[in-house]
Amino acid sequence: MLIKPMVRNSICLNSHPKGCAAVVEQQIAYVKQHLRPSTETPKMALVIGCSTGYGLASRIAAGFGYGAATIGVSFEKPASATKPGTPGYYNNLAFERAATNAGLVVKTLDGDAFSNEMKASVIDAVKTIAATAGIPAKIDLVVYSLASPVRTDPGDGVMYRSVIKPIGGNYSGKTLDMMTGKLSIASVEPASADEIIGTVKVMGGEDWELWIDALDKADVLSPAVRTVAYTYIGPELSWAIYKNGTIGRAKEDLERASNAINARLAVNGGAAWVSVNKAVVTRASAVIPIIPFYVSCLFKVMKDKGIHEGCIEQITRLYKDRLYVSGGVVPLDDARRIRLDDWEMRDDVQAAVLACMESVTDETVFTATDLTGFKHDFLEAHGFDVRGVDYDADVDPSTI
Numbered sequence: 521m522l523i524k525p526m527v528r529n530s531i532c533l534n535s536h537p538k539g540c541a542a543v544v545e546q547q548i549a550y551v552k553q554h555l556r557p558s559t560e561t562p563k564m565a566l567v568i569g570c571s572t573g574y575g576l577a578s579r580i581a582a583g584f585g586y587g588a589a590t591i592g593v594s595f596e597k598p599a600s601a602t603k604p605g606t607p608g609y610y611n612n613l614a615f616e617r618a619a620t621n622a623g624l625v626v627k628t629l630d631g632d633a634f635s636n637e638m639k640a641s642v643i644d645a646v647k648t649i650a651a652t653a654g655i656p657a658k659i660d661l662v663v664y665s666l667a668s669p670v671r672t673d674p675g676d677g678v679m680y681r682s683v684i685k686p687i688g689g690n691y692s693g694k695t696l697d698m699m700t701g702k703l704s705i706a707s708v709e710p711a712s713a714d715e716i717i718g719t720v721k722v723m724g725g726e727d728w729e730l731w732i733d734a735l736d737k738a739d740v741l742s743p744a745v746r747t748v749a750y751t752y753i754g755p756e757l758s759w760a761i762y763k764n765g766t767i768g769r770a771k772e773d774l775e776r777a778s779n780a781i782n783a784r785l786a787v788n789g790g791a792a793w794v795s796v797n798k799a800v801v802t803r804a805s806a807v808i809p810i811i812p813f814y815v816s817c818l819f820k821v822m823k824d825k826g827i828h829e830g831c832i833e834q835i836t837r838l839y840k841d842r843l844y845v846s847g848g849v850v851p852l853d854d855a856r857r858i859r860l861d862d863w864e865m866r867d868d869v870q871a872a873v874l875a876c877m878e879s880v881t882d883e884t885v886f887t888a889t890d891l892t893g894f895k896h897d898f899l900e901a902h903g904f905d906v907r908g909v910d911y912d913a914d915v916d917p918s919t920i
């Protein structure tokens with residue numbers, strides 16, 4: 521069948537197998553150039569949320585940069601003979617194919633990371649991998665990179681939902697339609713108390729703690745294990761909807777969990793951090809108010825200054841200059857966080873972004889901002905608009 525992008529209301533409903541596979545190959549090529557294994561780098565990594573965005577980059581960097589055995593957990597829809605699967609489904613296939621060809625040890629588990637069953641399956645996988653590959657049954661790196669709209673608490677079976685809403689008052693701000701380039705004002709009602717609780721339950725740190733607890737009790741963590749979860753802070757102009765909103769509350773809880781997990785692991789020489797990453801374009805970026813507008817201006821400024829990064833460049837920097845920096849001391853901010861948003865938050869960058877946001881009009885949006893780059897990254901996250909892929913060729917959606 522021919523597969524062309526189907527975008528409705530800033531959501532892309534399908535994906536292209538060959539395009540997804542090509543992007544995975546590009547990321548593999550990047551880390552092979554930039555990372556080298558050492559005695560300090562991980563031999564076995566677990567990536568929770570491994571199939572797209574920051575988690576995919578984290579898995580690729582651990583596997584192809586450091587030669588680690590990787591266990592990946594994600595929740596994706598497979599393809600049928602007539603309907604494409606989700607991008608993460610194809611990314612996982614592409615990662616596994618390339619890793620197997622390169623002689624790397626891999627195991628991908630598809631299902632609900634929030635469940636007790638998935639935690640038990642991962643523990644079994646660690647032991648099986650260790651037995652067959654002849655390596656210790658110990659995970660050295662746990663990356664927690666879930667982004668989910670819902671979570672069923674395995675304790676009481678209640679399903680919680682996460683929302684992106686302001687707290688305490690309405691939010692209204694400029695937003696940008698990625699497909700048409702039209703600027704408009706988006707308004708969002710404040711979250712209810714239940715919505716705040718729900719978002720913290722889904723996107724906060726509770727599940728990360730449950731993972732570490734289960735892995736630790738099963739004795740599959742190496743004494744010097746390192747674990748990291750990702751967060752975003754962003755500029756003040758987005759705080760009403762992000763940092764001071766529901767998702768910000770959840771991220772505060774992630775930081776709480778990071779400190780609790782760190783205290784637990786430090787007893788044996790391990791550590792936990794949150795890493796504040798840069799804004800990038802992922803599948804959900806286009807539907808968050810202000811984000812397409814802010815990111816289009818940010819990309820323009822960072823590309824002009826030669827400091828633009830996507831997921832794979834960010835994670836390469838996370839591993840090389842932070843988690844496994846030579847000398848061993850992980851650079852942290854005053855709140856014990858890793859900062860990969862240092863270039864995004866530079867004063868000169870933020871001043872230029874603000875000037876861009878204040879001056880842009882419907883007429884100048886394609887020249888004064890990098891909306892084209894935003895749209896490209898959005899389509900690319902679904903396997904479209906990828907250089908070298910023939911979108912007029914017939915493809916079998918069931919395989920890469």
Ligand SMILES: NC(=O)c1ccc[n+]([C@@H]2O[C@H](COP(=O)([O-])OP(=O)(O)OC[C@H]3O[C@@H](n4cnc5c(N)ncnc54)[C@H](O)[C@@H]3O)[C@@H](O)[C@H]2O)c1
Pocket residue numbers: 568569570571572573574575593594595596608631632633634665666667668669750751752796797798799800801802803804
């Ligand atoms: N996108 C950004 O600009 C940005 C910036 C800074 C930090 N972050 C943070 O990075 C983390 C990852 O975000 P992303 O943008 O890479 O997300 P993403 O949507 O690209 O990836 C989410 C991953 O979670 C998996 N997943 C979702 N629900 C699951 C479930 N129930 N069970 C198993 N797997 C499940 C998906 O399969 C996928 O692998 C999030 O914590 C996010 O807040 C994102």
